[in-house]
Amino acid sequence: MSESSTVSRPTLEAVAARAGVSRATVSRVVNGGDGVREPLVERVRRAVEELGYVPNQAARSLVTRRHDAVAVVIAEPETRVFADPFFALQLRGISKELTAHDSQLVLLLTEGRDDHARVGRYLAGGHVDGALVFSLHLDDPLPELIHGAGVPTVFGGRPGWGDGTRSAVYVDSDNRGGAREAVRHLVALGRTRIAHITGALDQTSAVDRLDGFRDVMVDADPRLIAEGDFTPAGGERAMRELLDACPDLDAVFAANDLMASGALRVLRERGLRVPEDVALIGFDDMLPVAEQTDPSLTTVRQDIEEMGRLMARLLLRGLAAAAGSQGGLEAPSSVVLPTTLVRRASA
Amino acid sequence: MSESSTVSRPTLEAVAARAGVSRATVSRVVNGGDGVREPLVERVRRAVEELGYVPNQAARSLVTRRHDAVAVVIAEPETRVFADPFFALQLRGISKELTAHDSQLVLLLTEGRDDHARVGRYLAGGHVDGALVFSLHLDDPLPELIHGAGVPTVFGGRPGWGDGTRSAVYVDSDNRGGAREAVRHLVALGRTRIAHITGALDQTSAVDRLDGFRDVMVDADPRLIAEGDFTPAGGERAMRELLDACPDLDAVFAANDLMASGALRVLRERGLRVPEDVALIGFDDMLPVAEQTDPSLTTVRQDIEEMGRLMARLLLRGLAAAAGSQGGLEAPSSVVLPTTLVRRASA
DNA sequence: CGCATCGCTGAGAGCGCTCCCTGATACTTC
């Protein structure tokens, strides 16, 4: 472990002494320099530089009640977080935006159900200015907890339907529209027996994609819809079910790429050619999967990094509005980002 | 955005008043309760409960100079972070350990070279008690910066060779040993013309795996070593090179699964059967890839989550040692975790 | 029974910062 320095860091006081001004003046300079004349500003800047002064954030937030920190809560069971780069991308987007606003990112990962309380306590503790929460399960207690904690929050993905979520601000992909586009593409290809492998239906994204499928296939044979769980294994299982029930299906829309890859394996195993016999479309455009399958996967892309960036932007804007208060900036409202169909080989 | 509560949170003072004791006593109870008699402890506990008191961390660290927060620095170019669940798993492990010690996880993602300065400044600013740093590139300036900042740090993966890293504590997989095991397995299979696709050689893990390969294939034909970059495309490129140079090779050890998947495609494209004609082994046991390929990938597994957990544990132990100072706990030293060969279909 | 000792509680200072308010200086304006 690198040795920790024992030399105490310089304080405002020290900088003030060196620059020959008062603490207050240094503080003003450090915080933007308004209302201080140029020569003094310069002197203070130099003193700061020479001493390597860095403001003590603890002391600062003690009085300002701001923390310049935002919590990112990821309350996903293990599987999902590992299986795809979804969160890595979102985090990247969030990080970029927060960095641009000098805010820190405090990451809260939950480990199992009873861990929610811990997160709730932390958020209620007022350690951060706001929270970005990924809570994609309908029965998730987190939105309620957060509502109770009174922390400004933006959700990633439309949250479930607790009381606390009614007025919630969220950023989501146009799951329903994206699904519609995928299915319409299959229709345009001349496919008529189009099946759907749903995601885990306790997640709004899965429900929305299913709704999108139904929008186009208004009276789809119920046997053409099989419930999956967003995993490759679930995709395999669902695909088998579908083929057993309707051996003559000619297209499949899977609610994500991982399940599509599973479905693909089953199709191949059954000697069906993709896309000739069965056209296949996924969702997410998860590159390591979508591009690596054979044939490569036609899929619905969502701009995940942008979602993250947008979440952070909405939150920060809301915080600024709350701080500046009455008038001017107004509280942000939810945003649904468009998706695009990426045509590759599978459909 | 959920509304932010305007009611100010209760202070120590308020709890003290309610319990009919002094601030100091409440503080003692909140911080473990040593040296306070049971009836009082009980009274204070109840007051805390009733008021929903949560300590103000800012005020606390202002005096203790502790933050109960650890920075996790990920200084990777985009590609790697997205391509695999590596970091998600590490983060999970780190998070578990930190949570168990009531420490927060502050995530610092760098965006490009010039961003290192920002990270350095933040760490030097004394906002966190320590840092966990992933810095796998030989020319990375980060170790130096951190050394300069004097923040207790544990590295994920053996860092490069700056002055500041000589004494660095790190947690790494036994890349060399794992590579040796993989290659020995190929030898045991009776393969003789064994090729290696290296990772990006500016990373210690790639160098170590190459060294492991060479340990077994002491005088390998240089044409049997092709430089990759840890991406599938790089794997394809390298595989083509290898086949062009040595059409008769009968085994390939790729420095990660992603490259192995690329190599696999090229092998299939050239009409070579895996494992019959060419045996193939990857590294990482990155599930979404290793299990999904056809044939599934034999690979070297590293316990990534455990690495993360261990990093956090070492750091916290070091911090405790520094705090308790002289005697008792001693500063931790680096750890290299074993790897295991996972046999699937490709070799 | 008196005195030293120990255990527990409370008073108070102060961590480093921001921000209000006062005072000083420079600049109008008549």
Place this chain on the structure above:
DNA sequence: GAAGTATCAGGGAGCGCTCTCAGCGATGCG
């Protein structure tokens, strides 16, 4: 040239907490 008005710097309080130290009652021992 005096009075009024901006403009800018500094003094000081206080954010909520921890921690040292003094004090006080209870206990042990001679």
